[in-house]
Amino acid sequence: MxxxxxxxxxxxxxxxxxxxxxxxxxxxxxxxxxxxxxxxxxxxxxxxxxxxxxxxxxxxxxxxxxxxxxxxxxxxxxxxxxxTHAEESAKADQYLAKVLTGLITSVKRANNLLVVRTLSGAAQFAASALDRQPISGIMGTIAGDDTVLIVSPSDDQAADRARWLLDITSGDVAQQERLEA
The missing domain is CATH 1.10.10.10 (Winged helix-like DNA-binding domain superfamily/Winged helix DNA-binding domain)
Incomplete structure (x- = not known):
């Protein structure tokens, strides 16, 4: 009950x-x-x-x-x-692409930190979406009103996550999904 x-x-x-x-x-x-x-x-x-x-x-x-x-x-x-791990990763990428596209305005890297700018008021939503996924290379996020700080374990992983985040929010995942259908 x-x-x-x-x-x-x-x-x-x-x-x-x-x-x-x-x-x-x-x-x-x-x-x-x-x-x-x-x-x-x-x-x-x-x-x-x-x-x-x-x-x-x-x-x-x-x-x-x-x-x-x-x-x-x-x-x-x-x-x-x-x-497979690749299929799981693809599902997470599709979900994040759907949720984050249109919210993120820029991604900048400083060593192992990413500063992600969002539309006003969208940072906490974006950070929560990222935190809910088991994403290698992201230890955690901190969100303000229009800025998310992403902490990565290393500089290289931060660079990979920055490219990945830009790719999924630029529509590359959605375009790839249409091509596969």
Whole structure:
């Protein structure tokens, strides 16, 4: 039994998406009802947005919801075919490209630090999106109003992450995705 509050509902949504390949809001609603949680479609839609849920194609071809902060291990357990590290990385890149494109205005490097400028008010959202992903070369972020500081373990990794961040936010991932389709 769960308490009837938003935090419990969001946790139930995370758990349902982690344990099942949820392909629609109707399916998710039915899973929540089985747990004693009744929710309107509008609330469910807002909750999925707040959790940054997005639909991705799993290796077995099924399109289902994926929440970025679910551990990679849980995603692997959900699939009958194992995703490779490259596939996991591509999914994270697609998610970040979708979220960060249009928000980042510049990336500058100072040794192992990246100073990322965003639109006014977007820095905390951008930093949170980056922090939710297991990205090698990023130890953590600090966000203000329009600036994100990214700390990398080394100068070389910071240079790689700067190029990568510019690539995914410049539409290269989206262009590549269209070419592969």
């Amino acid at each position: 769960r308490p009837s509050n938003k935090a419990a509902r969001l946790d139930a949504i995370r758990q349902s998406i982690r344990e099942h390949k949820v392909s629609s809001q109707l399916q998710l609603s039915e899973l929540l009802i089985q747990q004693g949680i009744n929710v309107t479609q509008a609330t469910l839609s807002r909750d999925l947005d707040e959790l940054h849920a997005t639909k991705v194609r799993f290796p077995d071809g099924i399109m289902a919801y994926w929440i970025p902060d679910i551990s990679n291990q849980s995603i692997l357990e959900m699939t009958t075919m194992t995703m």
